[in-house]
Amino acid sequence: MGYEIDTRDGLARLRHAREVFLTERRLPEDLPAWLSAAWRRSCFAELDVTRDHVPEVPVPLETPLVRAATPVLAKLADDLVGLGAAVVLSDRHARVVGCWADEEAVGAHLARIDTRLGADLSERSTGTNGISHVLDTGGPVVVGGPAHIFELYQSTVCVGAPVTDPVTRKVSGAVAVVCELDAPARVLHALATTATGAIERELLHAASAHEHRLLEAYLRAGPGRYPIAVLDGRTRLVSDAAAGLLRPRDIETLESYAIEAARDGCLPTTELILDDGLKVRLRPALPGDSRGLLVVVEPPLRRPGRRSTRLTLFADAGLAGGSPAWRSLERSVARAGTRPLLLLGEPGVGKTGVARAALGDPVVLEAADEDGWLAEVADALAAPAVLLRHVERLARGRAARLAALLRAGHPAQVIATLTTGTESDCANVLRTEWSPVEILVPSLRERTADIPELAQRFGRGVHFTQDARSTLQRHDWPGNLVELKAVVAAAEAEAAGPTVSARHLPGRLRSSPAHPRLTELEKAERLAISDVLRTANGNRMRAAALLGIGRATLYRKLRRYGLE
Known part of the structure; x- marks a missing residue:
């Protein structure tokens, strides 16, 4: 007997398993591994499963994905009339960028589950669902009713399928057909998969036409006279003059900016100083279209006192690292410029070092949940740069007063750090009332x-x-x-x-032998088991009880993950 949501017994078993997990933190051994891992991750992240709303985040709506998907999904929504289903489109960050509901009852269902433009459906926000799971695994899924850990989704089925970029072959978003628990989910699965195929064909067609437009823009810019390049992450048009100035790694850096501009719908910066001091100006290659970057190379001039976004920011501060995750973090910090930052990350990842690299020599204040500390912050804001460490320590009310203080006029560039896994209401207060740029510092x-x-x-x-x-x-x-x-x-x-x-x-x-390459879900499970073993001081019997699995199952997983 399984946990199928389309049978009465399966649904009852799944509902019981969820209730037991939420009250006793135990899981049945035969629960699907991906679901067990997802529930545990939500538990470790201290997700508030009873929250009655979904956080909202800003989203770009003029993107290649939205343009390609809109006609396809509008037609799909029309085809779904009578089946009680809505269609939701997310970008690769699980942010809702489109909703289609052609029936009043269906629209009411979306409203009940707080699904709207800008809704954050990532696992950290709402637990596993038909969009977050698709983006994590790259494959289709049906997540129904009590398979969701989030209370708001208990009467909802989410049938998700990935949208893969036909050129880069990377998942660029997800389509979900959303319906009540008694709807024919298996039929809807085929419709969702068919729709994603149609979107991918639209993306491919748009890419082909787009390449011709980029070539025309490149020729108009005068490649025979100026050092220019036109890039979009797929097409690379570089004049001879620019090729003599730009190194291969410069081109790669500029292409990463082009890709981010296309994804986010806007340029991250209009001027950039590369590693060797070479300055380039950036602007859209096509008017009204963020898909394509025109790069104009200038002599390596510097303006005194001007903050640049040069990509030696971390090296200049003595921070070691050159991995993709670290370079991506460096670019994000550089793009933020002097805007307020909220650096998030696990304990010990180096948030303070990153902040010092961005700020130079800041006034550093450790957050303290007392009135006198806010007075210290007010005094510090007269300085050029201020670093506020561990703001997760603040209670909600004091966080609101801090946000008001930071919004007021002052000359300081401010960066705050927040340790993930310890977040409280204050984090959301700072996000909404201070509105900093949020950047996640990667774990080791x-x-x-x-x-x-x-x-x-x-x-x-x-x-x-x-x-x-x-x-x-x-x-x-x-x-x-x-x-x-x-x-x-x-x-x-x-x-x-x-x-x-x-x-x-x-x-x-x-004693940890090399273990095979793991999927993201397996990595999460390995990490969860490792955490529980530490909690149990190495006692495997106690660890098995805490994990809600049998000892034999635990021993198998210890061998599998090299944790023996």
Whole structure:
């Protein structure tokens, strides 16, 4: 007997499993692994499953995805009349960028579940659903009723399918057919998949026509006379004069800006200074269309006192790393310029270091939930730069007063840091009332390519052998940079010499054999098991009970994930 939502018994079993999990944190062993992992992630993230609304975020509506999907999904909504179903389109961040409901009752259903333009349907916001799961896995799914951990969705079925960019082959969004629990979900699954295929064909057609328009824009810009380039992440048109000035990595950097501009519907900046001081001006290649960047290269001039978005921001501040996740973070911080920032991340990921790189020499204040602290903030705002650490410590009311203080006129550039997993209402208060640019600092396990360089930096001149570097890269680093520094210090002491090999590393790292490449869901499950083992002080019987699984199942997973 399974957990099918289209049978009475399956639905009852699923509903019971959810109730037991929410009250006792136990899960049946035969619950699908992806669903168990999703519920656990929501539990660890302390998702408020009883919240009666979905957070709203700003979304760009003039994007290639929306343009391609609108006629297809409008027709699909028309075809669904009589089936009691609505159509929802999300971008790759699980933000709703389109809703279609051609019946009054269907529109009322969307209103009940608070699904509208700008709704944030990411897993961190609403738990697993037919959109967040599709974006995580890249495959279609049916999530119905009590499979949702979020209370608001208990009478809803969400049939989701991915939209894949036909050129880059990356998932660019998701289509979901949303209906009541008693609707024919399996039939709707086929309709959703057919619709995504039609959207992908529209994207391909638009891309072909778009390339011709880019070529025309390039020729009009005068490639024979000026150092110019036209880029969109797919098409690369570079004049001879520009090719003599731009290095391959410069082109890659500029293409990343072009891709982000197309995705977000606007240019992140209009002027950029590259690593070697070369200045470029950026503007849309096509009027009224963010898909394509015209780059004009200028001599490497600097204006005194002007803040640039040069991409050596972290290196200049002594921060090590060159992984894609780290470079992406650097670009995000550079694009933010002097706007207020909220840096989020796990404990120990280096939020303070990133903030100092952006601010230079700021006044640093540790958040304290007391009135005197706000007076300190008011005084500090007379300085050029202010760093507020651990704002998650603030109660809701004090966070609101801080937001009002930060909104008032002052000369300071302000960055606040917030540790994820400890968020309270104050985080939402700051987001809505202060409106900073939010940037997530990646965890160390998301930038494993940087670990050898970081270890070398922390190691004060010792050399790490290849086996030591490989062992360090296999570890999950729940303590992030703080844990890595401690491990390097312990290994140095153990080696008592200039060379550190794997045998000098702590046993808990050496005993973790290389495990196969994991899916995102498997990574989440491995992390959850590792966390519970630490909570249980290594007691496997207690860990199995905390996880709600049998000991035999736990032992299998420990072997599978290299946690023995």
